Amino acid sequence: MKILATIFLIAFTIMSCKEQEGANDNAFAKAESVNTTLQDEYVSYGAAISSENSLTKSEVAERYAALAEGDTAVVKFEAPINAVCASKGCWMRLDIAYEEQVFVKFKDYGFFVPTDTKEGSAIVEGKAYLEEVSVGELRHMAEDAGKSKEEIAAITKPERELRFMADGVLLKAE
Incomplete structure (x- = not known):
């Protein structure tokens, strides 16, 4: 039972990390988009x-x-x-x-x-x-x-x- 609980915790941790990475990527993409808009307007x-x-x-x-x-x-x-x-x-x-x-x-x-x-x-x-x-x-x-x-x-x-x-x-x- 301990092995099953450990595997479940590891899987849950990995899945949580993936969701967090996706959220950061999305925030970075939004920030990059705003920066590109300003750069596109002026040099x-x-x-x-x-x-x-x-x-x-x-x-x-x-x-x-x-x-x-x-x-x-x-x-x-x-x-x-x-x-x-x-x-x-x-x-x-x-x-x-x-x-x-x-x-x-x-x-x-x-x-x-x-x-x-x-x-x-x-x-x-x-x-x-x-x-x-x-x-x-x-x-x-x-x-x-x-x-x-x-x-x-x-x-x-x-x-x-x-x-x-x-x-x-x-x-x-x-």
Whole structure:
């Protein structure tokens, strides 16, 4: 009788463990599904940032309008991507309101975005500022963007530009 009771207890223990494993697998699958959903929505570059509380294009344009030369503002905003450095992905241009663009660089040259990023939108978090860009840098950026020699040669004056140093970037997944 003791042998029968021992066999029964062993069988019961094994069956209990199997049910527990199945419950854990199911919980893991649910957690993995939620994580995949978030990953499917955005691809992150640089510092981890969230998509919550992002300013709109027009709100960030108002922030830039309030900046004076030498001022900075820490902001997070979402805007359509206009261009990306075709050479390395080391910068991008985002469209904001009033037909203006923001030139985005990445903090400490520490990360890049894919060079084939042409459409969609990005969420960036970091520092907004104004800068006068030299002719040399403007020509370098035009070269990185794949402009013709004639277009590059036509750049003869420095320009005041809306700039942004991004700590982190979220790109909408395709």
